[in-house]
Amino acid sequence: xxxxxxxxxxxxxxxxxxxxxxxxxxxxxxxxxxxxxxxxxxxxxxxxxxxxxxxxxxxxxxxxxxxxxxxxxxxxxxxxxxxxxxxxxxxxxxxxxxxxxxxxxxxxxxxxxxxxxxxxxxxxxxxxxxxxxxxxxx
Numbered sequence: 001x002x003x004x005x006x007x008x009x010x011x012x013x014x015x016x017x018x019x020x021x022x023x024x025x026x027x028x029x030x031x032x033x034x035x036x037x038x039x040x041x042x043x044x045x046x047x048x049x050x051x052x053x054x055x056x057x058x059x060x061x062x063x064x065x066x067x068x069x070x071x072x073x074x075x076x077x078x079x080x081x082x083x084x085x086x087x088x089x090x091x092x093x094x095x096x097x098x099x100x101x102x103x104x105x106x107x108x109x110x111x112x113x114x115x116x117x118x119x120x121x122x123x124x125x126x127x128x129x130x131x132x133x134x135x136x137x138x
Contacts, residue, residue: 021096042087050093059085061100076102082124089125099126
């Protein structure tokens with residue numbers, strides 16, 4: 001007796017998806033095609049997002065409210081962001097991993113911004129970092 005399929009059709013094999021998404025690919029696609037960015041805070045959600053075909057996985061500072069139970073995003077710090085970014089990065093997703101720079105990690109000067117971004121990249125495995133503010137920061 002052979003094995004039977006339990007779903008409605010074959011899923012696209014992971015190998016069929018394009019190679020690892022890079023920052024230059026995102027820059028080239030901007031304005032040309034829609035980009036899909038979905039937030040994930042841990043390994044299981046990162047796997048689901050990546051299998052769904054997202055271009056970018058954002059480890060957002062909304063982690064403060066969604067996962068950690070705070071009333072706002074002001075309480076999340078670089079340590080929290082590094083820990084959750086690392087959990088997402090360890091899944092080795094095809095999607096580009098972007099980490100939010102939390103409040104006061106870049107508002108206090110260029111040196112603090114570079115150190116915080118460096119931790120997110122080196123320790124957390126982020127492939128890009130995102131900061132908010134609407135003006136040139138660095």
